[in-house]
Amino acid sequence: MTGPTQPKPSAADSRSVRFRIARCDGPGKPTRWETFAVKIDRESAGANVISCLQHIAAHPVTVEGKRTTPVVWDSVCLEEVCGACTMVINGKVRQSCSALIDQIAPNDGDEVTLEPMSRFPVIRDLWVDRSRVFHNLKRVKAWVPIDGTYHLGSGPREPAKAQDTRYTLSTCMSCGCCLEACPQFTRQDDPAAWDTTFVGAHALSQARLFNMHETGKQLAGERLEALTGPGGVADCGNAQNCVKVCPKNIPLTESIAAMGRAATIHSVTRFFKK
Amino acid sequence: MDTQARKVSVLDRYDFLLRRLHSLTGIVPIGVFLIFHLLTNSSIGWGTLDKRNVERAGLGGHAGVAAFNHDVHFINDTLPFLIFIEITLWASIAFHSVYGFYIATTGRSNVKRYGYQGNWRYVLQRVSGYIGILFILYHVGTLRWGWTFLVPGGTRWSAEYAASTMALALRGSVENVTVAGVVVSLGYMLGVSMLVFHFANGLWTAAISWGLTVSAAAQKRWGYVCTALGVGLMLMAWSAVAAFATLDVDRAESTERNMQKGSLTERAGRP
Numbered sequence: 124m125t126g127p128t129q130p131k132p133s134a135a136d137s138r139s140v141r142f143r144i145a146r147c148d149g150p151g152k153p154t155r156w157e158t159f160a161v162k163i164d165r166e167s168a169g170a171n172v173i174s175c176l177q178h179i180a181a182h183p184v185t186v187e188g189k190r191t192t193p194v195v196w197d198s199v200c201l202e203e204v205c206g207a208c209t210m211v212i213n214g215k216v217r218q219s220c221s222a223l224i225d226q227i228a229p230n231d232g233d234e235v236t237l238e239p240m241s242r243f244p245v246i247r248d249l250w251v252d253r254s255r256v257f258h259n260l261k262r263v264k265a266w267v268p269i270d271g272t273y274h275l276g277s278g279p280r281e282p283a284k285a286q287d288t289r290y291t292l293s294t295c296m297s298c299g300c301c302l303e304a305c306p307q308f309t310r311q312d313d314p315a316a317w318d319t320t321f322v323g324a325h326a327l328s329q330a331r332l333f334n335m336h337e338t339g340k341q342l343a344g345e346r347l348e349a350l351t352g353p354g355g356v357a358d359c360g361n362a363q364n365c366v367k368v369c370p371k372n373i374p375l376t377e378s379i380a381a382m383g384r385a386a387t388i389h390s391v392t393r394f395f396k397k
Numbered sequence: 398m399d400t401q402a403r404k405v406s407v408l409d410r411y412d413f414l415l416r417r418l419h420s421l422t423g424i425v426p427i428g429v430f431l432i433f434h435l436l437t438n439s440s441i442g443w444g445t446l447d448k449r450n451v452e453r454a455g456l457g458g459h460a461g462v463a464a465f466n467h468d469v470h471f472i473n474d475t476l477p478f479l480i481f482i483e484i485t486l487w488a489s490i491a492f493h494s495v496y497g498f499y500i501a502t503t504g505r506s507n508v509k510r511y512g513y514q515g516n517w518r519y520v521l522q523r524v525s526g527y528i529g530i531l532f533i534l535y536h537v538g539t540l541r542w543g544w545t546f547l548v549p550g551g552t553r554w555s556a557e558y559a560a561s562t563m564a565l566a567l568r569g570s571v572e573n574v575t576v577a578g579v580v581v582s583l584g585y586m587l588g589v590s591m592l593v594f595h596f597a598n599g600l601w602t603a604a605i606s607w608g609l610t611v612s613a614a615a616q617k618r619w620g621y622v623c624t625a626l627g628v629g630l631m632l633m634a635w636s637a638v639a640a641f642a643t644l645d646v647d648r649a650e651s652t653e654r655n656m657q658k659g660s661l662t663e664r665a666g667r668p
Contacts, residue, residue, distance in 0.1 A: 387417075
């Protein structure tokens with residue numbers, strides 16, 4: 124390379140990436156912003172947001188030189204299958220383990236903004252309480268009923284075509300991305316409101332998954348009762364952000380429409396039967 | 398559990414039914430009415446293409462005016478049970494708008510962060526609902542309920558002089574379009590655009606809500622149909638407003654006078 128041109132930045136070059144992080148000391152406490160600088164070089168090649176957070180936890184000093192408490196976050200699998208490390212990175216919800224620094228901050232001085240998800244109560248810093256995600260799965264009975272006092276024998280065969288559809292739906296990791304991006308899924312800090320507010324795309328898709336399952340079908344009526352109740356499938360506003368942010372590319376809007384169809388048939392049948 | 402179940406509000410208990418009714422009323426009767434209403438109104442423009450309207454207008458008459466007045470006459474004088482149609486329509490509009498406001502309060506827009514096209518339509522669906530209902534109230538209030546203080550020039554709309562009084566209500570004066578007339582005409586453009594969008598987009602989302610379009614491909618296909626319908630209705634709505642705002646009021650009035658003479662002779666059984 125000749126002349127006074129700037130060297131092209133690459134992952135191997137040493138560079139400094141700034142992390143602007145929303146800090147919160149505990150539930151109900153105010154949020155403040157703190158910025159940290161993390162050096163990315165040959166040694167930290169392949170760095171992701173979590174490895175940078177680990178570095179910040181080990182050296183909790185802001186860019187102003189102020190010593191602060193280590194940033195708290197949640198993570199488990201580090202390979203984008205558990206959903207625990209979901210947070211808002213540069214304004215969009217995603218997993219922090221699969222947010223690679225070379226992709227989100229390729230140049231020296233780039234800034235990465237980290238915020239906790241806004242639809243769930245903050246426990247501390249970037250760590251939120253995702254209980255409502257699982258509560259809503261319970262609302263739609265997202266499981267296969269196999270518990271009994273005697274051996275139930277082998278289940279019915281699963282048609283190959285249904286397996287195809289169901290496999291994609293089964294990759295849902297309950298991370299909460301679809302809920303964070305949904306304009307109809309609003310934050311509810313009082314668990315009493317969880318049963319009547321929108322159940323969310325993930326729960327609708329799981330209801331579809333288990334309604335398609337040959338044994339899971341046994342609870343189809345109960346699932347549809349829940350989906351035609353308050354906060355059910357009709358509360359969807361069709362903004363379709365869910366399918367755009369789903370890290371597993373699950374066709375959530377197709378699931379919503381499929382459950383909408385099932386709910387239509389269920390409610391009409393119920394009207395004439397009961 | 399039991400005490401909690403009793404605390405469920407009426408809105409929550411009938412959540413599914415109310416939301417489906419909200420979706421249904423938007424299509425039938427409101428959406429269907431909108432289509433026929435725009436067909437009638439835009440006849441001021443395309444009515445000239447029909448030879449029968451040229452005959453109705455008579456020598457020197459305005460065929461568009463003849464077409465529009467003929468339609469208004471048909472609706473007012475020959476359509477059976479008009480009062481029941483009006484009651485059903487108003488009950489539907491009242492429910493659709495009041496419950497629509499409630500639905501809007503259950504969500505919170507986030508287009509700033511997630512600026513996807515679908516998310517923008519989600520917001521616009523709500524905004525068009527707010528503007529749309531205000532426009533409907535102004536439109537019906539000024540033309541049917543006598544809120545003439547809100548009409549430029551204070552024109553009172555009459556079914557006998559449907560085209561000329563409508564044109565005056567938009568223009569503000571016979572000779573030219575007054576400043577107030579421009580404001581009202583632009584308001585009409587905005588109002589009808591919002592309502593047509595609201596209907597076309599609502600028709601698209603309703604197909605998902607009811608479960609007609611399940612696959613993403615089907616949703617896309619239906620999207621093309623709704624867009625085509627929306628564009629068609631939009632053109633009808635715009636051309637109608639433009640045609641009324643630029644109408645030759647004197648010529649329209651003389652056409653209407655001639656037609657009334659004609660209808661009187663018809664009623665008297667004379668050829």
